Amino acid sequence: MIGTAPVRLEAREVGKWFGEVVAVGSCTIEVGSGVVGLLGQNGAGKTTLFKLLAGLITPSRGEVRLDGQLLRDHVGLFRRVGFCPESDAMPGWLTGREFLNMLVRLAGVDRARVKPRVDELLERFELTDAANRRLGGYSKGMRQKLKLAQALAHDPDILFMDEPLNGMDPVSRHQAIGAIRQLGEEGRTVLVSSHILPEVEEMTRRIILIHRGKVLAEGDVTEIRDLIPEYPTVVALRCPGPRELASFLVRQEHVMGVECEGDDRVIVRTEHALAFYRALPRWLLDSGQAVEELHTLDDNLESVFAYLTGD
Amino acid sequence: MNRATDIATVPAPLSDVLATSVVAAATWRELARRKRLLSLGFLLLLPVLMLLAVRIWYPEGAPPGVLLSLLARYAYIPFLLPITAMAVGAPAISEPIAEGTLVYFWTRPLRRHALYLGRVSAAAIVSCVLVLLSQTALFMVVILGWSEAVTLELVRLHVEMTVVTLFGTVAYTALFGAFGAGLKKPMIAAILVAFGWERAVVDIPQRIQEWTLQFHLQNLVHWPESGVEGVRGFIEDLLSKALQREPVPTWQSILVLLAITLVATAVGVLLLRRQQLDRQG
Numbered sequence: 001m002i003g004t005a006p007v008r009l010e011a012r013e014v015g016k017w018f019g020e021v022v023a024v025g026s027c028t029i030e031v032g033s034g035v036v037g038l039l040g041q042n043g044a045g046k047t048t049l050f051k052l053l054a055g056l057i058t059p060s061r062g063e064v065r066l067d068g069q070l071l072r073d074h075v076g077l078f079r080r081v082g083f084c085p086e087s088d089a090m091p092g093w094l095t096g097r098e099f100l101n102m103l104v105r106l107a108g109v110d111r112a113r114v115k116p117r118v119d120e121l122l123e124r125f126e127l128t129d130a131a132n133r134r135l136g137g138y139s140k141g142m143r144q145k146l147k148l149a150q151a152l153a154h155d156p157d158i159l160f161m162d163e164p165l166n167g168m169d170p171v172s173r174h175q176a177i178g179a180i181r182q183l184g185e186e187g188r189t190v191l192v193s194s195h196i197l198p199e200v201e202e203m204t205r206r207i208i209l210i211h212r213g214k215v216l217a218e219g220d221v222t223e224i225r226d227l228i229p230e231y232p233t234v235v236a237l238r239c240p241g242p243r244e245l246a247s248f249l250v251r252q253e254h255v256m257g258v259e260c261e262g263d264d265r266v267i268v269r270t271e272h273a274l275a276f277y278r279a280l281p282r283w284l285l286d287s288g289q290a291v292e293e294l295h296t297l298d299d300n301l302e303s304v305f306a307y308l309t310g311d
Numbered sequence: 312m313n314r315a316t317d318i319a320t321v322p323a324p325l326s327d328v329l330a331t332s333v334v335a336a337a338t339w340r341e342l343a344r345r346k347r348l349l350s351l352g353f354l355l356l357l358p359v360l361m362l363l364a365v366r367i368w369y370p371e372g373a374p375p376g377v378l379l380s381l382l383a384r385y386a387y388i389p390f391l392l393p394i395t396a397m398a399v400g401a402p403a404i405s406e407p408i409a410e411g412t413l414v415y416f417w418t419r420p421l422r423r424h425a426l427y428l429g430r431v432s433a434a435a436i437v438s439c440v441l442v443l444l445s446q447t448a449l450f451m452v453v454i455l456g457w458s459e460a461v462t463l464e465l466v467r468l469h470v471e472m473t474v475v476t477l478f479g480t481v482a483y484t485a486l487f488g489a490f491g492a493g494l495k496k497p498m499i500a501a502i503l504v505a506f507g508w509e510r511a512v513v514d515i516p517q518r519i520q521e522w523t524l525q526f527h528l529q530n531l532v533h534w535p536e537s538g539v540e541g542v543r544g545f546i547e548d549l550l551s552k553a554l555q556r557e558p559v560p561t562w563q564s565i566l567v568l569l570a571i572t573l574v575a576t577a578v579g580v581l582l583l584r585r586q587q588l589d590r591q592g
Contacts, residue, residue, distance in 0.1 A: 083418035089411035
């Protein structure tokens, strides 16, 4: 399972094909609370898997359950679900306020609470000034904010966000990332689909990686990284005595190789990053060396993705 | 904050009445702002202008009751009603599918038939309002400065004609709405049906002509009891053609039209239910 208990979303041997094209092979996933990134290149099956998990398309095999129930059989479950689609398409002839009014009401919010809720959302997403303008005149960034607003309108427990930061300016992007992290910290299940790895890294370390219709890996980025023995983790340490530290570390377990770089850096290669990090404080004490900075040079999604897919 | 919910409880979907009414209200707003309604409005003014022309240049041509009936049979039913339903009914269902805005409804706790009924009923209401305005304008032209023509029979005829054309509008909207739910190019299918099949078949005698909406709608348009005789020229030709048609009981035509409306609506609901978001990206 990825995320914290309890399991909210499960897919069991879910697959989808269109004619002879297999978009998603057999995937089994369990997602609990917190933010989880669904990653994959364009054409990897990410969007199809995302739609399967959100109950928007019928699986060719397997099933998807939300809180133990089949999502496609119980539309009432969508009271707990918020969905932010990737597409910008909106009914251009409605105003922003009318669009939100309709969707808030259709989410099951009481009539008396619709107006205050819509006003609150418009203010939160800085759309109050544009509220009475038709959606046809909205910019891409405004549409993105409106999409997020309608997804959060009914305070859902479970959120599906497909490329949620598309088209946002840097300030809005930063705010949105903070908001998504906050949603995860509140105990909601937030599934974010994206092909932009650095963005997802800012939101979460927990990922599901899909490639050619199959789940390649799921879990914490560092844990996944640790399971790729063909590519040792590279760690850079900045310290005043690099040669002394290097000669100490080269004799330790889990260290495959050490080299000095410049006057103050030691580059370490290790097969087991987690074990290395756990042992490092004791080693530093034993060696008498102080480390001013530590960077993992390839403990990131981009590296993990590249290593796993071979791309 | 612990957001654990009772996983054994499945929340109920929205009530169909609420969902349908919210969708209909939003759809009504959306449709009423479309620029194509302006074009439709002008088109629906054509019979009004035709009647005005007849009144100005051919005042002895035909009694007003005959003119109303003729316009209903040969202008509204075969052309204006299908065009109105095509312009409003089919896009009301097909556009959210084609544009990709269906996703917002699919991720709400409402049943798909409520979505369909909301959109198609709003389309029917918009279409009926346009047709009603046209019919009202037509009647105003008939009675303006022609007060001696205003008889109980004329008023009854006008009300009857209005009801029939509104019924036809709803039937065509239901039919083309179903096209919108199931076909990628519903307008082509609607044109083929309204101006291909119906025009080709409606004048074929015996039972074949009964396989058209037009036949049954025209069958419901009655002639005024007085004034049919002694009408001259092209109107006489049209009348003789219309009067030669084999009669079908009124109740039968009403039943057929109702059945088409209900079956088309049911088919549309089924087709929308089967829609997936595969082609929406």
